[in-house]
Amino acid sequence: MVTTRFSGRRAPCGRSSDGEHYETQDGQGLASDQLLFDCGCKVSRDEFHDGTLEHAVVRHDGKLLEHETIGEHGD
Incomplete structure (x- = not known):
């Protein structure tokens, strides 16, 4: 896992x-990329692993602003 700190980015x-x-890869096709805002x-x-992509944007109050699944399980 690679963790880097950022500042002054526009949050959802x-x-x-x-x-x-946070960036994580297991070397077998599973990858995660997350931005966690203060x-x-x-x-x-x-x-x-099957190539499916999932993208989600959640506001600080828990409201789901975007959710998209692309690929084998989310066509």
Whole structure:
């Protein structure tokens, strides 16, 4: 897992926020890319072993703003 700190990025709620960026790969096709904002918002992109992609954007109050699944299980 690779973790980096960022500052002043626009969060899904519209605020400018600091946070952390996490990147994970298992070497067999599973990859995760997440932005976790200090305000509580979250943006994630996951690629699964079968090639399916999932993208989600969640505001700090828990409201799901975007969710998309592309691929074998989400056509």
